[in-house]
Amino acid sequence: MPPPAVKTTLVVGIDFGTTFSGVSWLTCKTGSSPSQPEVISLWETSADNRKDNSDSKKVPSKMYYAQSGEIFWGFKIPAGAEAIEWFKLLLSSNEDLQGHLHGSSHLQDAKRLLRKLNKTTIQLVSEYLKILWDYSLEQIRNAKGESLIDNMPFHVVLSVPAIWTDYARGRMLEAATLAGISADRGQHVGRTTFSFISEPEAAAIATMPDLEGREDLQVGDSFVVVDAGGGTVDVISYKINTLEPLSVSECVEGEGALCGGTYLDKEFESFLKMSIGEFSWAKMNKSDIRKMMNNEWEHGIKAAFKGELDSYTVDLPSRAQREPLQFFSGDIQPVFDKIVSQIGVLVKKQISAIKTRTSGFPKFVILVGGFGRSPYILKHLRDILDDRVSVLQARGDKPWTAICRGAALSGAAELGSTNSGCPLRVQSRIARSNYGWVYSTQFVEGVHDPRDKYWDEILKEWRANGQMQWVIKRGEDISLKDSKTYEFTQHFELSGRGYQHLVLAILTCNDPNPPSRKQGSVRDVAAIDYQTTVPVENMQRKRNRNNEYYRSWAYGRKVVVSGASFDIFLITGGKEKKLDKILVNVN
Numbered sequence: 370m371p372p373p374a375v376k377t378t379l380v381v382g383i384d385f386g387t388t389f390s391g392v393s394w395l396t397c398k399t400g401s402s403p404s405q406p407e408v409i410s411l412w413e414t415s416a417d418n419r420k421d422n423s424d425s426k427k428v429p430s431k432m433y434y435a436q437s438g439e440i441f442w443g444f445k446i447p448a449g450a451e452a453i454e455w456f457k458l459l460l461s462s463n464e465d466l467q468g469h470l471h472g473s474s475h476l477q478d479a480k481r482l483l484r485k486l487n488k489t490t491i492q493l494v495s496e497y498l499k500i501l502w503d504y505s506l507e508q509i510r511n512a513k514g515e516s517l518i519d520n521m522p523f524h525v526v527l528s529v530p531a532i533w534t535d536y537a538r539g540r541m542l543e544a545a546t547l548a549g550i551s552a553d554r555g556q557h558v559g560r561t562t563f564s565f566i567s568e569p570e571a572a573a574i575a576t577m578p579d580l581e582g583r584e585d586l587q588v589g590d591s592f593v594v595v596d597a598g599g600g601t602v603d604v605i606s607y608k609i610n611t612l613e614p615l616s617v618s619e620c621v622e623g624e625g626a627l628c629g630g631t632y633l634d635k636e637f638e639s640f641l642k643m644s645i646g647e648f649s650w651a652k653m654n655k656s657d658i659r660k661m662m663n664n665e666w667e668h669g670i671k672a673a674f675k676g677e678l679d680s681y682t683v684d685l686p687s688r689a690q691r692e693p694l695q696f697f698s699g700d701i702q703p704v705f706d707k708i709v710s711q712i713g714v715l716v717k718k719q720i721s722a723i724k725t726r727t728s729g730f731p732k733f734v735i736l737v738g739g740f741g742r743s744p745y746i747l748k749h750l751r752d753i754l755d756d757r758v759s760v761l762q763a764r765g766d767k768p769w770t771a772i773c774r775g776a777a778l779s780g781a782a783e784l785g786s787t788n789s790g791c792p793l794r795v796q797s798r799i800a801r802s803n804y805g806w807v808y809s810t811q812f813v814e815g816v817h818d819p820r821d822k823y824w825d826e827i828l829k830e831w832r833a834n835g836q837m838q839w840v841i842k843r844g845e846d847i848s849l850k851d852s853k854t855y856e857f858t859q860h861f862e863l864s865g866r867g868y869q870h871l872v873l874a875i876l877t878c879n880d881p882n883p884p885s886r887k888q889g890s891v892r893d894v895a896a897i898d899y900q901t902t903v904p905v906e907n908m909q910r911k912r913n914r915n916n917e918y919y920r921s922w923a924y925g926r927k928v929v930v931s932g933a934s935f936d937i938f939l940i941t942g943g944k945e946k947k948l949d950k951i952l953v954n955v956n
Contacts, residue, residue, distance in 0.1 A: 378784055379521045381505065382406065382571070382776025384528050385498065385541075387457045387600030387631055389427035389739060391773035392505040395781060396513075396521070403781035406774045408766075409508050414444040426766045427739075430457060432497055434486055442500050449656040453482040455631065456497075458600055459490040460540045461533070466627065475631065478655075491540050495547035502550050523561040525550050526780040528772050531567040531603040532625035535802070535877055535894045538565070564783060569596040569605035569623060570795060571775030572737040577615055579763060585732070588612060591620045591723050592733040595716060595750075596772070597740035600629045602712050604719045606731060610796055618797040620731075621722040622844060628711040630671075630740035636704045637666055641683070644696075649689045657686040675744045676702055709749050716750060720758065730755055736762040737771040797846040798930070803883040804894070805839035805876055806926075808857070818886055827860045829913045835887040840928050843881060847930045854925040854940055861920040865905035873897040873926070873937075873948070897949045902941045 377396050380403070384391040397403030412428045428443035431454035435441060446452045455475045458466065466476075483493060510518045527545055529538055545551065545563065553560040573594040580586060588609055596603045603625035607617035638658075642650050653661075665683045674681075676698060683694045716734060723731050734750060736742075741762070750760045762768065809832045812822050817833035825832045840855065841847065861869065875895040876887065884891065901908075901922055908920040925940035926948075938945040 377521055378524050379509065379518060380524045380526065380777050380780035380784065381509075382526045382528070382773045382778075382780060383498075383501070383505075384427075384568070384571070384770075384773035384776065385457060385494075385501070386427070386430055386598055386739070386772075387455060387629065388430055389599065389769075390430045390497075390501060391427040391770050392501065393770065393773040393777040394505070394509050395777050397781040397784060399784060403778070406777040407512070408770050408774065409505055411508060412444050413442075413504070415441075415447050426770045428501070430454060430497065432493075432500075440496065440500065442497065448660075451478075451482070451655070453479055453486075453493070455479045455600075456483070456490060456493050459483070460494065460537045460544075462536075465534060465537075475635070491544045491547065494541070494544035498545055498548035498550065502548055520558065522558045523554070524780050524784060525561060525563050526566055526571075526776040526783075527563070528568045528571045528776050529565050530598075530601040530625065531569050531605065531623055531801075532601055532627075539894070541565075564780065566776050566779050567603070567605070567623075568598065568601070568738075568772050569594050569603040569625075570798075571773075571779060572596045572771040573605060573607060573617075573735075573775065574778050574795070575771040575775035576735055576737055576763070576767075579735075579761070580733070581615055586612065589727075591727055591729070591731040592735060593716065593719055593723070593731050594735050594737060595712065595741060597712060597736065597738040597743070597746060598629045598772075599631045599739060600627060601625050602628050602715060602738075602740070604715050606719055606723055607795070608727065616796050618846065619795070619799045621719065621726050622799045622801055624715055624719060626711055626715055628708050628715075629738075630743075633671065633705065633708045633740070634662065634666065636707050637671070638662060640704050641666075641694075644694055645685065645689060645691065649685075649691050652688045652690065653686050654688070657688055661686055670696075670701060671743070673744070674698075674701055674705060676705070676748050705745050706749075709743075709746055712746060713749055713753050717753065720754070730757045732759065734758055734760045736760065737768040739769045741768045800841050800843050800845055800847055801879075802841075803839050803843050803878045803880070804841040804935070805837055805883075806873060807835050807876065807887050808838050809834045810836055821886060825860075827862060827913065827919045829915045829917070837876070837883065837885055837887060837891065839883055841930070841935065842883065843879065852927055852929040854927040856923070856925050859901070859922045859924070861905045861908065861922070863910070863918045863920060865920060867904050867906075869901045869905060871899055871901070873899065875937075895949065897937065899939060899948050902939070902944075902946075 377398050380395050380397060382393040392409045393406040395404045395406045408426050410424050410426050412425060431446060431452040433441040433446045433450040433452040441447065441450065456479050458476060459479060483490065529541055551561045551563045576594065586609065588611065591606055591608045593604055593606045603623060605623035606620040608620045610616045610618055670681050679698050681696045681701065683696065685691050685693060720731060734754065736747060747760060747762045754760065812831040812833040821833045821835050822831055823834050838855065874893055875897065876891050877894045878891045880890050905920050908922045910918050911921045912918055927938040927940050927945060929936045937948045939948050
């Protein structure tokens, strides 16, 4: 009997960004090289936008809800319409947003429109993701053929900021699920599988072909990737393990901050308002300001500014009743420095950690992301960094699409495609938080906290409850290849019957040295429902200290880390069953 045919899988990488979103896709088979990722660049447009955006590698992350009930999105939003944007940032709570952002007009408008629409942030994000997902599938079907695509299993990789908290990742997972991305597509192809990857790691995977074949690259060298997007800037570093094929391990714990391009936009808008004056500024409506910022700033000064001697003219809307403004580089540079200097601090701190860990400088700093295309960021980093560190910045759209392309390539690697198709294999990562669960054990005086002591009626002994078992520890290397199984035993009354429902709470803690028992700094991150694989009456009989029988069920929990998540499998009777995927703060 011939072996079953290996199905070709469609892998889709989604970069849902603060200001723009990108989608890349490829097809792959287990054991074969995947196709090169293709980036969707044909988007629906309105007549106003068609001229400039008919072939863009990304689409704006914004929506407009018309009174008719129709939803316009991306480039299709009519000129002058009050669109909701920046809503990705609302997945984080106010206390986790930097202070100067609280007064942002974009963010305040987003919150106001959210209330007006009577929607939650998760609902809004899910509606945008659904439109983006459905449209992307339509474009992929147009390219490959509807019947071929509809008979392929789907695997989706969604990128998330490395600095996001656990609750923000959880909200993104809920939004993606509501969007129908992981829906069951029928018996012949099954449910769409889903995974997460941190944005800087996805960007690193996509940029590696630019380093392959360099004669100045050696095993043991390190490099830094700076992913500068609209909202967040993440820095991540890797050490080279092998050159052919190229494989790396994360070097030190990555860092990030909310100092992306949208924060620079906010600074320039404030600078412009001060330059124009309150009286003239008040004459302009929001549509005037949006158009001015888009034309004069986004596609003008912001993209071109290098910090060199130059002059810039800003044409004002007619309502302002003012002549065009002229600025010189010395006027503009403080606006850039307020944000770009924060990126410099992040990079220098990462390099310092690398020097401590490896006793040497990284070989390169690689700029990616939409904001990472800024010529002034390139100049600033070259000015402040040691001459032994080269700063690299690719031209064109490559830095802008790095995350969605890298997400698709990582998905192919997850599915078992050969390394020749994926330019980078990340062999280990650095955990940024601790993750684990509670367990109980026999109570030992002087070892366990008396507050955790309880009497177990089945075993007839004193035990300590709420003891922590940390399966992932902050700062440790986590290998992609290594999985670990933890053995457990559950006890039941002899009279028990049927399959038993159980709940596993996943806990997290950011302390460098996490506590041995559940206490203040430990918080819940997920709850997993599962049940025993056999009824109680079929479980093994054992005797307790009083020579009384009870039932015992032995099982294992297998932990497998991949990307920005880890999977938990239930192991019993030589078989394993996947329980859940947990999003983790892992670079």
